[in-house]
Amino acid sequence: MGTKNQASSDLVSDPKKKRRVGFGKSAQLDPGVEANDCIKIYLVSRKEEVDSPDSCCIDPIDLNKFFEDDGKIYGYKGLKITVWLSSISFHAYADIVFESTSDGGKGITDLKSALKNMFAENLVEKKEEFLNTFSSERLYIKSVISSGVALEQPTANGRSSDSSKNSKGEASDFEVFKVAGEPVGHLYSRLVPLVLLLIDGSNPIDINDPRWEIYMVVRKTADLQEDIGINMIGFAAVYRFHRYPDSQRLRLGQILVLPPYQGKGYGGSLLKVLNNVAVSEDVYDLTVEEPEDSLQHVRTKIDLQRLLVFSPIQNALSAVVSRIKSENPSKRSEPCQYGPPRSAVEDVRKSLKINKRQFLQCWEILLYLGLDPIDKYMESYRAIVTARIKTDIIGKDSEVVGKRIIDVPTEFDQETSFAMFKSQNGNVTGSESDGAKSNQEESLRQLVDERMKEIKLIAEKVSMSTR
Numbered sequence: 001m002g003t004k005n006q007a008s009s010d011l012v013s014d015p016k017k018k019r020r021v022g023f024g025k026s027a028q029l030d031p032g033v034e035a036n037d038c039i040k041i042y043l044v045s046r047k048e049e050v051d052s053p054d055s056c057c058i059d060p061i062d063l064n065k066f067f068e069d070d071g072k073i074y075g076y077k078g079l080k081i082t083v084w085l086s087s088i089s090f091h092a093y094a095d096i097v098f099e100s101t102s103d104g105g106k107g108i109t110d111l112k113s114a115l116k117n118m119f120a121e122n123l124v125e126k127k128e129e130f131l132n133t134f135s136s137e138r139l140y141i142k143s144v145i146s147s148g149v150a151l152e153q154p155t156a157n158g159r160s161s162d163s164s165k166n167s168k169g170e171a172s173d174f175e176v177f178k179v180a181g182e183p184v185g186h187l188y189s190r191l192v193p194l195v196l197l198l199i200d201g202s203n204p205i206d207i208n209d210p211r212w213e214i215y216m217v218v219r220k221t222a223d224l225q226e227d228i229g230i231n232m233i234g235f236a237a238v239y240r241f242h243r244y245p246d247s248q249r250l251r252l253g254q255i256l257v258l259p260p261y262q263g264k265g266y267g268g269s270l271l272k273v274l275n276n277v278a279v280s281e282d283v284y285d286l287t288v289e290e291p292e293d294s295l296q297h298v299r300t301k302i303d304l305q306r307l308l309v310f311s312p313i314q315n316a317l318s319a320v321v322s323r324i325k326s327e328n329p330s331k332r333s334e335p336c337q338y339g340p341p342r343s344a345v346e347d348v349r350k351s352l353k354i355n356k357r358q359f360l361q362c363w364e365i366l367l368y369l370g371l372d373p374i375d376k377y378m379e380s381y382r383a384i385v386t387a388r389i390k391t392d393i394i395g396k397d398s399e400v401v402g403k404r405i406i407d408v409p410t411e412f413d414q415e416t417s418f419a420m421f422k423s424q425n426g427n428v429t430g431s432e433s434d435g436a437k438s439n440q441e442e443s444l445r446q447l448v449d450e451r452m453k454e455i456k457l458i459a460e461k462v463s464m465s466t467r
């Protein structure tokens, strides 16, 4: 880490100095600068890319969280921090530039310790030392994968056309390696900054727990010399649970495709490899921990492609589609069940390793795809989705007297925030009113609209890929 206008030793590193109390009037207090506004992080794979304006600037989820209290940096005038993060060894170097420092009543932020929070041991003090890592650590990824196991690549359809969009054909030129046991800790320690910067709401995994495995996607670059040409594209951290009495479950905890490679099919390919692992090892199921919408989108597309050709569920699916067509669910006063039979849930889990929750999500979209032409059955379909969402939010007893949903002020997404309200005698008391009821209906309508949009989008993509 270094500075241009000021020596790095000028930076405050004594925690006691971090938040000195100022005595000026509050109106004159240093307003600070948002970390997000003065830090830029570039991902570089060659030393020539350092200082180049054309390098890949990444877009971290939130840099403010690395700075105490309100995420602001205090005490600097004209502060600009440029971080170069190596995608070869994952070391980082920070170039810190500022015109002057002074305590404007809020102390002078300790930049060193904040950057250490982000990059830990990967942070290199001297630029020269950082530049040297491109040669001294050039075999790092190669050495990691040499301790791992190469996995079979998926041959399933779905991404090949997208991959060919890339004129360099990058997405077809990759391999996946599984790293387990002792090397996981060392490798993951290097990957932690990427996880914290690029995966929303992530926390580092416990590297002392031997049940974590890392699946690494690498690309061999043909134009470079032997030994050098291996880049990491992305990785997944997967937890292997024991399931009594003699089975195992896999849980995808974190997945990241490096920003320059996102949207080129690598994430989907990695998920397909994980599906292959789950099926070939005959584990109980493969689940995903709190998937982001973007991941859930890719995952659902892949699962739908598998389900559409999975013959054991096709009869059940046709039967439910026919019932919807003839029963007209939108006209029924009682909510009706159009879910899959239990045997289908079990078949899907056993053969495809898709768990029930994910299968139900996919089933809803399979019904949409089956109701052809969908426009004719849209009212019925929407009624089914509405009933399902209502049940998900307030449980199976939603129609029971005395239980109502109301929307409540919340710091979370308003669209998904409800509270259940139960009165003693079945009458609604307190603040629930006609107004609250219509708010509740509006919230439900918005949720249904969102889900309908999502279903339509995925159904279109899947139809396109299977044509």
Ligand SMILES: CC(=O)SCCNC(=O)CCNC(=O)[C@H](O)C(C)(C)COP(=O)(O)OP(=O)(O)OC[C@H]1O[C@@H](n2cnc3c(N)ncnc32)[C@H](O)[C@@H]1OP(=O)(O)O
Residues within 6 Å of the ligand: 159, 198, 199, 200, 252, 253, 254, 255, 256, 257, 258, 261, 262, 263, 264, 265, 266, 267, 268, 269, 288, 289, 290, 291, 292, 293, 294, 295, 297, 298, 461
């Ligand atoms: C359990 C967890 O780890 S949850 C956190 C998941 N990880 C992250 O959010 C980190 C940042 N994102 C990523 O690393 C990647 O974008 C992943 C892993 C989510 C997906 O990998 P990619 O290689 O980008 O996906 P891939 O190219 O196979 O598929 C692209 C699809 O994902 C969608 N997608 C990719 N990135 C995003 C995004 N940031 N936002 C919304 N959608 C996205 C695209 O719309 C595309 O869908 P389409 O083909 O239907 O148009």
